[in-house]
Amino acid sequence: MSNFFWNNKIIKYNSLNKDIYTDILIIGGGITGISILNELANSKYKITLIDKDRLINGITNYTTGKISYLQGNIYSKLYNNFNLNTAKLYYESQIDAINKILNNIKKYKIDCDIEKVKSIIYTKTNKNEIIKEKEILDKLNIKNKLIYNNLGLEVYDTYVFNPIKYLLGILNKINKFVTIYDYTKAIDIKYKNKLYITKTNKGIIKSKYVIIACHYPFFIKPLFIPLKTYIKREYVNVINMTKKYESIINIDDDLCSIRYYNNNLIYGSNKHELYNKINYKNNYIKSINDTYKIFNKKPYITWMNQDIVSNDYIPFIGKIKNNLYIATAYNGWGMTNGVLSSLIISEDILKGYSKYDKLFNPNRINLIMIKNSFLKSFNYLKIYIESLFKKNNPYYIKIKGIIYGVYKDKNNVVHKIKLICPHMKCNLIFNEYDETWDCPCHGSRFDLNGKLIFGPARKNLKDLSNQ
Ligand SMILES: Cc1cc2nc3c(=O)[nH]c(=O)nc-3n(C[C@H](O)[C@H](O)[C@H](O)COP(=O)(O)OP(=O)(O)OC[C@H]3O[C@@H](n4cnc5c(N)ncnc54)[C@H](O)[C@@H]3O)c2cc1C
Numbered sequence: 001m002s003n004f005f006w007n008n009k010i011i012k013y014n015s016l017n018k019d020i021y022t023d024i025l026i027i028g029g030g031i032t033g034i035s036i037l038n039e040l041a042n043s044k045y046k047i048t049l050i051d052k053d054r055l056i057n058g059i060t061n062y063t064t065g066k067i068s069y070l071q072g073n074i075y076s077k078l079y080n081n082f083n084l085n086t087a088k089l090y091y092e093s094q095i096d097a098i099n100k101i102l103n104n105i106k107k108y109k110i111d112c113d114i115e116k117v118k119s120i121i122y123t124k125t126n127k128n129e130i131i132k133e134k135e136i137l138d139k140l141n142i143k144n145k146l147i148y149n150n151l152g153l154e155v156y157d158t159y160v161f162n163p164i165k166y167l168l169g170i171l172n173k174i175n176k177f178v179t180i181y182d183y184t185k186a187i188d189i190k191y192k193n194k195l196y197i198t199k200t201n202k203g204i205i206k207s208k209y210v211i212i213a214c215h216y217p218f219f220i221k222p223l224f225i226p227l228k229t230y231i232k233r234e235y236v237n238v239i240n241m242t243k244k245y246e247s248i249i250n251i252d253d254d255l256c257s258i259r260y261y262n263n264n265l266i267y268g269s270n271k272h273e274l275y276n277k278i279n280y281k282n283n284y285i286k287s288i289n290d291t292y293k294i295f296n297k298k299p300y301i302t303w304m305n306q307d308i309v310s311n312d313y314i315p316f317i318g319k320i321k322n323n324l325y326i327a328t329a330y331n332g333w334g335m336t337n338g339v340l341s342s343l344i345i346s347e348d349i350l351k352g353y354s355k356y357d358k359l360f361n362p363n364r365i366n367l368i369m370i371k372n373s374f375l376k377s378f379n380y381l382k383i384y385i386e387s388l389f390k391k392n393n394p395y396y397i398k399i400k401g402i403i404y405g406v407y408k409d410k411n412n413v414v415h416k417i418k419l420i421c422p423h424m425k426c427n428l429i430f431n432e433y434d435e436t437w438d439c440p441c442h443g444s445r446f447d448l449n450g451k452l453i454f455g456p457a458r459k460n461l462k463d464l465s466n467q
Pocket residue numbers: 027028029030031032033050051052053054055056057058059060061062063064065066067068184185186187213214215218232233234235236268304305306307327328330331332333334335336337338455
């Protein structure tokens with residue numbers, strides 16, 4: 001899934017090379033980790049951030065960079081499943097995050113091509129959903145207008161930007177106040193004598209606070225994130241085209257998302273839950289073909305990206321226990337929610353309280369979450385069984401009751417791995433387009449020889465190519 005679109009110029013830091021102490025450890029250097037680092041950089045605390053890769057090379061590097069508080073029909077969902085106050089507080093949180101981004105750009109004079117745009121949601125079939133969303137926006141006094149014959153709704157004061165330029169701009173300004181280690185992977189965390197002891201592949205880090213900003217947490221307990229969330233994949237195509245539309249996204253199942261950047265149209269399509277549509281090559285091809293059909297131009301870049309969706313529509317941001325924090329499950333809206341997490345977590349650490357603590361509490365459990373988690377668990381079971389019994393798969397072989405994944409590459413080299421994901425033991429599926437082994441349950445990805453590319457799994461698969 002190579003992506004050269006945002007032109008992420010590699011920033012090289014040192015890797016950890018000894019055991020250290022820091023007051024606050026942030027694990028993960030995407031928009032979440034870097035935003036938190038920025039908020040805490042000038043505090044009395046010694047702050048350290050680690051990333052298992054180089055920085056800004058996770059989900060954030062593959063985003064489409066819309067900054068919007070109109071996120072599908074989120075406000076009617078929150079109103080229907082909770083109440084108007086919940087919808088109001090969520091709206092306020094997104095506005096706070098947008099203002100924070102604007103302030104950072106101004107304060108640090110960051111050139112990140114930010115542009116004010118209208119944000120539009122529309123539907124081909126669900127007119128009622130658009131009308132309902134309008135009703136809630138009206139109740140919340142959010143300026144909006146019905147368009148496209150009541151099939152669309154627009155709001156104002158939203159933005160698009162280059163997220164990588166924005167984050168590099170922040171890093172340039174704060175580098176000297178913080179410590180950053182790349183290629184340093186957190187493997188385990190323990191709490192002893194009021195200190196966290198984080199084991200990494202390069203040494204031990206002791207700290208008073210730990211903030212998990214690594215997108216999908218690499219541990220299952222205590223939060224049980226796999227039970228409360230699911231993964232959505234989306235395919236992004238870019239074609240040359242002068243600006244014609246505003247920032248648009250539909251609310252139907254068949255995603256259509258549009259924004260522009262420097263005479264490029266960035267088109268997001270073919271969104272699916274990870275465990276559905278598991279022929280990942282076909283998904284790529286469909287998204288490329290759809291782009292051609294709609295715009296009559298072949299995309300010159302295509303990439304795939306995945307985000308975590310919370311079963312009650314609200315991200316998990318805040319304190320898990322003691323001084324352990326998490327920020328994840330942004331439902332495809334991490335530009336605002338990643339920045340919001342920096343406001344909530346820094347306020348919690350520095351002042352002991354944030355007005356958003358309750359809404360985003362990562363330990364919450366509610367009826368809608370229980371209901372959706374229950375329904376989604378059938379999908380996990382289905383894909384698990386399907387992958388286990390899948391017959392005639394050209395990439396599976398069964399030896400003495402154990403299924404292996406086997407692939408012969410262009411150079412006739414045979415790659416063989418054990419097919420089970422080390423995270424939660426789901427069977428992996430071969431992604432012919434990227435030549436990776438992908439977990440259809442929680443999104444871990446491995447290269448042909450079993451090397452981990454993307455978590456939540458922590459370990460590589462055993463490379464059995466020579467056996
Ligand atoms: C196709 C697509 C388009 C999107 N477009 C938009 C958009 O237009 N607007 C919007 O608001 N949102 C959008 N999103 C969502 C948004 O991109 C994400 O929610 C956001 O980038 C997540 O940021 P993050 O910092 O939490 O995760 P990441 O960017 O993935 O950062 C996590 C970091 O943690 C590191 N890491 C992982 N495990 C470990 C470990 N064990 N030890 C150390 N480091 C570790 C990783 O290497 C990575 O660098 C989109 C999502 C998708 C899928």
